[in-house]
Amino acid sequence: VIERIVRCVQDVIDECDLKMDQVRGIGIGAPGSVDSAKGVVSFAPNLGWHDVSIAKELSKQLDVPVFLENDCTVSMLGVYHVELQAKPSDVLGIFIGTGIGGGMIIGGQIYRGFTGCAGELGHMVIDIHGPKCGCGNQGCFEALASRTALFQQIRAAVKEGQDTLLTEMLGRDLEDMRSGDLRKAIRRGDKLVARIVKEAAEHTGIAVANLANILGPEMILMGGGVIEALDQEMMPVITKTARDHAMDGALKDVQIVASQLGDHAGITGAAFLARRELSKGSR
Ligand SMILES: [Zn+2]
Numbered sequence: 001v002i003e004r005i006v007r008c009v010q011d012v013i014d015e016c017d018l019k020m021d022q023v024r025g026i027g028i029g030a031p032g033s034v035d036s037a038k039g040v041v042s043f044a045p046n047l048g049w050h051d052v053s054i055a056k057e058l059s060k061q062l063d064v065p066v067f068l069e070n071d072c073t074v075s076m077l078g079v080y081h082v083e084l085q086a087k088p089s090d091v092l093g094i095f096i097g098t099g100i101g102g103g104m105i106i107g108g109q110i111y112r113g114f115t116g117c118a119g120e121l122g123h124m125v126i127d128i129h130g131p132k133c134g135c136g137n138q139g140c141f142e143a144l145a146s147r148t149a150l151f152q153q154i155r156a157a158v159k160e161g162q163d164t165l166l167t168e169m170l171g172r173d174l175e176d177m178r179s180g181d182l183r184k185a186i187r188r189g190d191k192l193v194a195r196i197v198k199e200a201a202e203h204t205g206i207a208v209a210n211l212a213n214i215l216g217p218e219m220i221l222m223g224g225g226v227i228e229a230l231d232q233e234m235m236p237v238i239t240k241t242a243r244d245h246a247m248d249g250a251l252k253d254v255q256i257v258a259s260q261l262g263d264h265a266g267i268t269g270a271a272f273l274a275r276r277e278l279s280k281g282s283r
Pocket residue numbers: 122123133134135136137140142143
C-alpha cells in the first residue's frame with residue numbers, strides 16, 4: 001500500500017508539471033485509529049494493519065514532511081475550515097462511503113476523546129438483530145447504510161432472483177458497481193434499488209436523531225461518496241426520519257446539510273492539515 005501511495009504522489013506531481021522539491025508537505029487521512037503525533041496507524045481493521053509508521057516511511061521515501069490524521073477527522077477539517085464560511089462551534093460530520101465514519105467539532109475544536117478514537121459512529125448499533133459488521137458486532141450503522149452494505153443487499157436480492165435495472169446496466173455479476181449507478185437506476189424507476197437506498201437513508205436518519213440527542217450540534221454535515229452520488233434520494237429521507245425520531249427540541253433550528261465538497265472533503269482536509277502543521281513548525 002505504501003509503495004502504491006508513493007507512486008500515486010509521484011504521478012500527481014508529474015501530471016501537475018511540478019517537481020518533488022516544490023512540495024512542502026503531505027497530509028494523509030488513514031482509516032482506523034491513528035496516533036497523529038507519532039504518525040502511526042495503530043489499528044486499521046479494513047487494511048489489516050497494526051502499528052504501521054506510515055508517516056515516517058512515506059517521509060523517508062518522498063523526502064518531505066508527512067502529517068497523519070484519521071480519515072474522517074481529515075474530512076471534517078476540510079469541511080470545517082474550507083467549506084463552511086460561518087464557523088459554528090458545534091458541528092457533527094457523518095461520512096458515508098465504503099464504511100461510515102464521523103468527525104466532531106465541539107467548542108470549535110476537533111474532539112478526539114480520552115482514547116483518541118472518538119467519532120467511530122459507524123459502529124453505533126442501530127439494529128441488534130441486523131447484519132454482521134466488519135468489527136464483529138451486529139447491526140452497526142455501517143453494516144446497514146455504507147456503500148458496502150448497499151451493494152451487499154443488492155447482490156443478495158439479485159441472487160434471490162429479484163429484478164433490477166442494474167443487471168441490464170452492468171451484467172449479472174454487477175461488476176464495477178458504483179454509487180452513481182444506483183442513482184441512475186432509481187431515476188429510471190428501479191423499485192428494488194429505490195427501496196434499499198430508502199432503508200439506508202432511514203437508518204441514517206435514526207443515527208442522526210441519536211447523535212443529535214447526545215451532542216446537541218448546531219449543524220450536521222453529511223458527506224462521503226454515497227451522499228455525493230445520492231443526495232437528492234437520501235437527504236430528504238434522512239432529514240425527515242431524524243426529525244421524527246429526535247427528542248422534541250433536539251433538532252430545532254439545526255441544519256442538516258450535504259457537504260458541497262462531497263468526496264473531496266478528505267483530500268481538501270489533508271492539504272489543510274499539512275499546511276497547518278507546517279505553519280506551526282515555522283513559528
Ligand atoms: Zn461495526
